[in-house]
Amino acid sequence: MIETGARRREIDEVASELFHANGYAATSVRDIARALDIQGASLYAHVASKEDLLWAIVDRSASAFEHAADRAVDETGDADAVERLAALVEAHVEVVAADPERSSVFVTEWRHLSGGRRAVIAGRRDAYEARFRETIRDGVAVGAFRPTDPAIAATFILTALNGIATWYRPDGRLSPDRIADHYVELALRSLSEDHR
Amino acid sequence: MIETGARRREIDEVASELFHANGYAATSVRDIARALDIQGASLYAHVASKEDLLWAIVDRSASAFEHAADRAVDETGDADAVERLAALVEAHVEVVAADPERSSVFVTEWRHLSGGRRAVIAGRRDAYEARFRETIRDGVAVGAFRPTDPAIAATFILTALNGIATWYRPDGRLSPDRIADHYVELALRSLSEDHR
Numbered sequence: 001m002i003e004t005g006a007r008r009r010e011i012d013e014v015a016s017e018l019f020h021a022n023g024y025a026a027t028s029v030r031d032i033a034r035a036l037d038i039q040g041a042s043l044y045a046h047v048a049s050k051e052d053l054l055w056a057i058v059d060r061s062a063s064a065f066e067h068a069a070d071r072a073v074d075e076t077g078d079a080d081a082v083e084r085l086a087a088l089v090e091a092h093v094e095v096v097a098a099d100p101e102r103s104s105v106f107v108t109e110w111r112h113l114s115g116g117r118r119a120v121i122a123g124r125r126d127a128y129e130a131r132f133r134e135t136i137r138d139g140v141a142v143g144a145f146r147p148t149d150p151a152i153a154a155t156f157i158l159t160a161l162n163g164i165a166t167w168y169r170p171d172g173r174l175s176p177d178r179i180a181d182h183y184v185e186l187a188l189r190s191l192s193e194d195h196r
Numbered sequence: 197m198i199e200t201g202a203r204r205r206e207i208d209e210v211a212s213e214l215f216h217a218n219g220y221a222a223t224s225v226r227d228i229a230r231a232l233d234i235q236g237a238s239l240y241a242h243v244a245s246k247e248d249l250l251w252a253i254v255d256r257s258a259s260a261f262e263h264a265a266d267r268a269v270d271e272t273g274d275a276d277a278v279e280r281l282a283a284l285v286e287a288h289v290e291v292v293a294a295d296p297e298r299s300s301v302f303v304t305e306w307r308h309l310s311g312g313r314r315a316v317i318a319g320r321r322d323a324y325e326a327r328f329r330e331t332i333r334d335g336v337a338v339g340a341f342r343p344t345d346p347a348i349a350a351t352f353i354l355t356a357l358n359g360i361a362t363w364y365r366p367d368g369r370l371s372p373d374r375i376a377d378h379y380v381e382l383a384l385r386s387l388s389e390d391h392r
Contacts, residue, residue: 024219026220148381152375159356159363164355167351174348182345182348186352192388
């Protein structure tokens with residue numbers, strides 16, 4: 001069971017900050033305890049290992065992407081592939097912008113999970129990417145998108161979306177809504193039938 | 197002066213591998229020496245510090261992207277913005293695919309450089325990105341691309357391009373040429389005037 005109290009949330013936030021700034025492998029439990037101004041031994045009262053912290057962050061981030069995509073697809077109902085892809089892109093931008101640090105740790109550090117946990121996240125990432133692939137495939141099938149390789153197109157769009165975590169600043173010139181509008185437009189057009 | 201002999205190239209390759217696998221911050225000079233099966237002291241006969249190794253890798257990778265972009269633009273001559281952007285995208289894919297590990301270290305680890313070196317690379321990255329921005333701006337000005345924010349569009353395309361380093365495998369189903377063809381098409385269409 002993952003502890004969910006306020007103290008544990010604080011620990012996760014500090015861990016996320018340090019994993020983001022220095023990478024998981026370069027961050028020790030002692031670094032995290034020091035940033036929280038507590039003893040390493042006290043930290044171990046809340047978490048069993050450094051990997052448990054990474055797991056909590058990655059698992060929560062994966063869930064945030066999954067739930068946002070679920071909601072996006074539910075809200076579009078029986079809409080066509082174009083609207084569904086727009087909703088998926090918009091949902092992804094919102095999750096990244098709501099917590100760019102955690103999203104960035106999810107995207108870059110999940111590979112440091114060991115064995116079973118790594119396989120679980122690999123599977124969830126693949127299932128998530130499949131929503132994009134299948135939506136593109138559906139759009140191609142009905143002629144809404146040009147014939148293309150759905151896997152490459154999904155990867156192109158998702159890597160651009162994940163890149164937002166590397167440059168987005170809450171105090172920057174672009175609000176999450178403006179970024180979402182631009183990215184929806186760029187993604188839909190990248191699949192569009194007519195070219196100049 | 198950066199030493200360029202065979203031994204030094206081998207050191208850079210091993211450092212690049214370890215920085216890629218574990219991150220710069222988590223890799224010690226001792227790790228690199230061990231992977232080379234030499235003593236740490238012998239390694240210091242070739243490099244003054246771990247940061248010098250990162251600098252050598254990042255500097256060489258930045259140069260590879262710059263030279264490829266120069267060549268691409270030279271070869272297209274007075275071609276229009278569409279052809280120039282296609283050439284820039286193709287050149288970028290080639291550099292990433294030629295050494296995905298080093299490209300990945302360049303993209304993710306350059307921020308661990310200190311002070312002046314970090315500023316130099318930030319400037320070179322910005323100048324490189326400006327080629328994409330200006331080409332997009334030129335295309336918009338002559339109506340070849342739809343009116344869009346050139347900075348966002350350039351970032352969208354470049355983060356997707358850099359993402360290739362995270363998934364490309366030399367033994368995978370897609371050759372660098374096929375990836376380049378797809379990415380040129382996706383990038384150009386994302387900026388195209390006509391939408392469905």
